[in-house]
Amino acid sequence: xxxxxxxxxxxxxxxxxxxxxxxxxxxxxxxxxxxxxxxxxxxxxxxxxxxxxxxxxxxxxxxxxxxxxxxxxxxxxxxxxxxxxxxxxxxxxxxxxxxxxxxxxxxxxxxxxxxxxxxxxxxxxxxxxxxxxxxxxxxxxxxxxxxxxxxxxxxxxxxxxxxxxxxxxxxxxxxxxxxxxxxxxxxxxxxxxxxxxxxxxxxxxxxxxxxxxxxxxxxxxxxxxxxxxxxxxxxxxxxxxxx
Amino acid sequence: xxxxxxxxxxxxxxxxxxxxxxxxxxxxxxxxxxxxxxxxxxxxxxxxxxxxxxxxxxxxxxxxxxxxxxxxxxxxxxxxxxxxxxxxxxxxxxxxxxxxxxxxxxxxxxxxxxxxxxxxxxxxxxxxxxxxxxxxxxxxxxxxxxxxxxxxxxxxxxxxxxxxxxxxxxxxxxxxxxxxxxxxxxxxxxxxxxxxxxxxxxxxxxxxxxxxxxxxxxxxxxxxxxxxxxxxxxxxxxxxxxxxxxxxxxxxxxxxxxxxxxxxxxx
Numbered sequence: 001x002x003x004x005x006x007x008x009x010x011x012x013x014x015x016x017x018x019x020x021x022x023x024x025x026x027x028x029x030x031x032x033x034x035x036x037x038x039x040x041x042x043x044x045x046x047x048x049x050x051x052x053x054x055x056x057x058x059x060x061x062x063x064x065x066x067x068x069x070x071x072x073x074x075x076x077x078x079x080x081x082x083x084x085x086x087x088x089x090x091x092x093x094x095x096x097x098x099x100x101x102x103x104x105x106x107x108x109x110x111x112x113x114x115x116x117x118x119x120x121x122x123x124x125x126x127x128x129x130x131x132x133x134x135x136x137x138x139x140x141x142x143x144x145x146x147x148x149x150x151x152x153x154x155x156x157x158x159x160x161x162x163x164x165x166x167x168x169x170x171x172x173x174x175x176x177x178x179x180x181x182x183x184x185x186x187x188x189x190x191x192x193x194x195x196x197x198x199x200x201x202x203x204x205x206x207x208x209x210x211x212x213x214x215x216x217x218x219x220x221x222x223x224x225x226x227x228x229x230x231x232x233x234x235x236x237x238x239x240x241x242x243x
Numbered sequence: 244x245x246x247x248x249x250x251x252x253x254x255x256x257x258x259x260x261x262x263x264x265x266x267x268x269x270x271x272x273x274x275x276x277x278x279x280x281x282x283x284x285x286x287x288x289x290x291x292x293x294x295x296x297x298x299x300x301x302x303x304x305x306x307x308x309x310x311x312x313x314x315x316x317x318x319x320x321x322x323x324x325x326x327x328x329x330x331x332x333x334x335x336x337x338x339x340x341x342x343x344x345x346x347x348x349x350x351x352x353x354x355x356x357x358x359x360x361x362x363x364x365x366x367x368x369x370x371x372x373x374x375x376x377x378x379x380x381x382x383x384x385x386x387x388x389x390x391x392x393x394x395x396x397x398x399x400x401x402x403x404x405x406x407x408x409x410x411x412x413x414x415x416x417x418x419x420x421x422x423x424x425x426x427x428x429x430x431x432x433x434x435x436x437x438x439x440x441x442x443x444x445x446x447x448x449x450x451x452x453x454x455x456x457x458x459x460x461x462x463x464x465x466x467x468x469x470x471x472x473x474x475x476x477x478x479x480x481x482x483x484x485x486x487x488x489x490x491x492x493x494x495x496x497x498x499x500x501x502x503x504x505x506x507x508x509x510x
Contacts, residue, residue: 071343093501102313102490103436105349141495147503176503197342197440234440235341 003068006168010069010113014136014173017159021061021117021166030056031163034081034119034187043081046189047211053079054214056189057224060242062115062166066193069168070113072238076224077112077192078201081119084127084177084186091127091150091179096135097171107137112171112194119187120163127180128158129167135174150178196237200226244310252311253491256377256414259400263303263358263407272298273360276323276428285323287444288430289464293453295321298358299432299463304407306485308354308434311409313490314481318463319353319433320442326368326427332418335371335385335394338433339412348378351490352439353412356432363401366422370400370408376415391417434463437480441465458483 001009001018010016022030033050037043046053057063057076067074084090097112098104104111122128132155147153153176159167169175171192180186194200204212204227215225220239222229229237244252252258264272271294279291288295299305299318309316326332339345339353363369371391388394399419400408410416412433421427435441443464446454454460454467459482461467489496 073341073343089504091504093504095501096497099496099500101438102315102494103351105346108346109350110344141497144497144499144502146499149505150503153503179505195342195344198438199440233341234442235339 001065003064006065007068010065010168010170013131013133015131015133015167015169015175016065017161018062018065018166018168020164021059022164027164030117030189031119034189037081038083038187043083046079046081048208051214053189054211054221056117057191058218058220062117062168064242065168066113066115067239070110070193071195073196074224074239075194075196075198075200075226075237076202077194077198079189079191082186082188082190084180084188086180086183086185088127088180090177092177094132094144094147094150094153094174094176096144096174106140106172109172110170111198112192114169114171115189115191115193116159116167116169117189117191118161118163118165118167119189120184122159122161122186123182123184124158124160125178125180126160126182126184127186128160128178129169130156130158130176130178131169132156132174136170136172138174144174150176196223196226197235202226204228244307248307249310249491252307252409252411255372255374256411257372257374257400258307258409259402260303260307260407260409261403262405263301264360264405266405269360269405272358272430273428276360276430279323280325280428285325288321288323290444290447290450293450295430296450296453296460296464298430300457300459304356304358304409307409308356309482309485310488311351311354311491312434312436313488314485315437316434316463316482317437317439317441317465317480318443319435319439321430321432324429324431326418326421326429328421328424328426330368330421332368332391332420335388335391335415335417337381337385337413337415338410340381346381347413348380349492350413351411351492352435354434355410355412356434357408357410358430358432359402359406359408360404360428360430361425362404363427364423364425367401367425367427368419368421368423369402370410371397371417371419372400372410373415374398377411377413379413379415385415391419437462437465 275292
């Protein structure tokens with residue numbers, strides 16, 4: 001899927017499913033690194049756990065797509081690992097991440113997009129992320145229906161996906177994580193991409209010297225991680241062409 | 244903000260507030276401004292004199308800025324500008340043009356506040372605007388013009404000393420050449436939202452102490468443990484002591500924030 005095709009899909013539906021984003025040895029390494037971080041209880045501080053997680057931020061399977069969707073002023077807000085326990089009432093309910101933001105006409109804007117990279121297969125009853133396709137175009141104030149269960153949302157689609165797939169989602173799309181009724185935990189790497197003119201959740205100085213050195217290695221990483229560039233306004237930062 | 248001001252701002256993309264600073268305030272700000280200017284520190288206005296810090300909450304314009312931008316209002320920049328005779332001004336532009344991803348014609352990311360310490364003399368520099376252009380879509384190209392004055396439908400905003408001008412960040416704006424023999428001075432704020440980056444000078448310990456005494460100044464200048472640069476929950480900052488504002492244009496928000504969990508009440 002080209003970035004243009006992915007953007008067209010995303011613009012129409014409010015999300016795009018990227019199949020086989022990670023495969024083979026790369027996926028195996030991710031699964032091993034994720035397990036180590038999970039055992040150590042460091043999934044929320046995943047950048048410091050393995051260089052592989054820093055590499056995920058500008059991975060070629062999705063960075064060109066995220067750039068096409070959000071813009072050349074792309075920046076990371078956060079990246080973290082997440083485990084949803086097996087057999088748990090862990091659903092999020094239907095919601096819209098950007099419900100609290102003021103000042104932006106959301107149906108025609110892309111302020112924030114989330115990336116979910118699946119570490120393991122997600123079965124039909126395994127805490128699937130679900131969307132209402134096209135809901136990112138709903139007029140602001142469109143009422144969320146008063147539902148009794150996740151499943152009763154009309155027209156929803158579930159991300160029942162294999163390990164290594166990825167999903168990009170507009171922060172204004174109605175979505176939910178269903179309860180996990182399966183016998184396996186759902187494991188996912190969740191990232192949030194925003195614009196360089198917005199605040200991130202990272203302060204570069206708080207990162208380890210090693211992670212800082214990985215970030216400082218390229219212009220694009222410095223922008224993605226919000227490293228200040230004094231000679232350029234953060235209203236004018238742009239990614240450079242890769243390759 | 245009066246209903247008439249709201250209609251005017253929504254329609255034209257700017258407001259002119261005459262008599263914003265009284266003669267006493269004007270004299271004080273001119274003196275402070277000149278002192279900072281002599282130190283070549285007009286980019287460092289917040290540290291130059293605490294009058295400039297408190298000016299952010301001036302009753303002439305802050306309640307209006309708050310109404311326009313919402314409870315999550317914050318300052319991006321605060322600086323001084325001197326327009327000496329012969330100053331070439333600035334060409335036509337949209338201040339928010341570099342902010343990608345936003346339908347600016349229907350959004351409000353930035354409000355500029357220009358506080359004029361001098362009247363506009365004959366042939367002096369002044370702000371020029373195209374009324375209503377804040378609703379132009381981003382793809383609409385600025386015309387290729389020989390001069391600021393050649394812009395069709397442009398309006399030159401000549402002012403008395405003490406006048407404050409508010410501009411929507413998407414408004415087509417320019418600054419005419421100063422063809423007079425008079426120097427003109429202006430204090431400029433850019434107000435944005437809490438979730439946007441700021442571009443303030445590093446604040447001195449004295450400035451931080453002053454700012455920290457007020458919740459609202461702390462939010463505006465991004466000072467304090469709860470307002471540091473790192474954004475966590477930054478979509479929910481709230482100015483205190485003013486009627487709640489969700490910003491202009493007025494929007495509706497879904498009453499239900501979460502639905503369908505099935506075992507807890509919706510909220």
